[in-house]
Amino acid sequence: MDGMDGMDDLDGGPEGGAPWKRMSKEELENQYSPSRWVVRLGAEEALRTYSQIGNEATKRAQATGRNLLDVPYGDGEGEKLDIYFPEAVSEGLPFLVFFHGGYWQSGSKDSSAFMVGPLTAQGVAVVIVAYDVAPKGTLDQMVAQVTQSIVFVQKQYPGNQGIYLCGHSAGAHLAAMMLLANWTKHGVTPNLKGFFLVSGIYDLEPVMHTSENASLLTTLEDAQRNSPQWHLKTAPTQPVDPACRILVTVGQHDSPEFHRQSRELYQTLRRGGWKVSFEELHDVDHFEILWNLTQKDYVLTQIILKTIFQES
Numbered sequence: 145m146d147g148m149d150g151m152d153d154l155d156g157g158p159e160g161g162a163p164w165k166r167m168s169k170e171e172l173e174n175q176y177s178p179s180r181w182v183v184r185l186g187a188e189e190a191l192r193t194y195s196q197i198g199n200e201a202t203k204r205a206q207a208t209g210r211n212l213l214d215v216p217y218g219d220g221e222g223e224k225l226d227i228y229f230p231e232a233v234s235e236g237l238p239f240l241v242f243f244h245g246g247y248w249q250s251g252s253k254d255s256s257a258f259m260v261g262p263l264t265a266q267g268v269a270v271v272i273v274a275y276d277v278a279p280k281g282t283l284d285q286m287v288a289q290v291t292q293s294i295v296f297v298q299k300q301y302p303g304n305q306g307i308y309l310c311g312h313s314a315g316a317h318l319a320a321m322m323l324l325a326n327w328t329k330h331g332v333t334p335n336l337k338g339f340f341l342v343s344g345i346y347d348l349e350p351v352m353h354t355s356e357n358a359s360l361l362t363t364l365e366d367a368q369r370n371s372p373q374w375h376l377k378t379a380p381t382q383p384v385d386p387a388c389r390i391l392v393t394v395g396q397h398d399s400p401e402f403h404r405q406s407r408e409l410y411q412t413l414r415r416g417g418w419k420v421s422f423e424e425l426h427d428v429d430h431f432e433i434l435w436n437l438t439q440k441d442y443v444l445t446q447i448i449l450k451t452i453f454q455e456s
């Protein structure tokens with residue numbers, strides 16, 4: 145237990161209502177533009193560096209290890225995933241399934257294999273999932289695709305030693321939506337053992353009011369239906385498996401709204417009885433938090449490995 149538990153809901157401040165509702169349009173844009181908050185590079189340069197590191201990590205992963213690329217998990221052209229295996233072959237491997245960010249409009253599996261090197265070196269199979277970003281895909285479709293990709297991994301590798309979901313930013317939103325998934329209609333319940341939610345957005349209502357995302361979320365109903373924070377708070381679900389671990393993490397230099405989103409999800413999950421922890425990662429921005437996963441000694445890489453191996 146830590147001090148946070150006793151805190152009042154952060155969206156119910158003294159004047160009531162969520163803090164973003166009192167922000168000007170410009171301030172809201174600012175809060176939801178992660179690249180404006182980086183401290184060591186300019187905004188453009190940070191985005192360029194992020195793509196470059198992602199591209200290089202992916203090329204390295206594809207050139208050095210055993211892998212299966214462009215495996216279809218559905219009938220759609222965009223429904224493909226890449227699987228990277230550890231060198232040592234074993235019957236039951238833990239799988240980490242990663243969903244990239246890019247505000248549901250950009251990003252690709254082909255430049256998102258950041259964590260493959262350090263994780264496969266320790267015996268974890270890593271799956272990088274492609275999904276149809278907007279305008280081709282809607283949020284409902286992306287959520288359905290992500291669900292389908294996890295069902296595919298479970299069916300393909302029924303002997304897995306656990307499936308761990310990891311998502312960054314918009315990808316953390318998609319991963320968090322899986323806390324609400326109804327697996328029974330898919331004929332298989334994935335062996336989900338953990339969630340690593342990195343710098344995510346869990347309440348989409350404020351995002352509706354930003355220019356970049358207005359076309360993606362046109363009604364409040366769309367936003368609420370696709371908001372894990374809203375579902376978990378208004379109708380708390382019981383943990384699917386009470387042993388399932390959730391890490392909610394945010395970078396120190398992420399914007400105050402990103403901090404609020406992560407803290408509130410953490411608090412809501414905790415009240416719901418989930419096994420959840422919260423980490424603000426020191427001196428990293430929205431992009432460094434992910435590109436540092438290319439390093440085996442990075443604190444988040446180590447947390448992920450410890451979580452996976454303390455249980456199997």
Ligand SMILES: N[C@@H](CC(=O)c1ccccc1NC=O)C(=O)O
Pocket residue numbers: 176177178179180194245246247248251312313314315
């Ligand atoms: N236009 C956005 C780009 C962005 O948010 C982003 C880019 C790459 C990976 C994740 C991102 N954010 C959330 O999904 C920005 O201002 O940073």
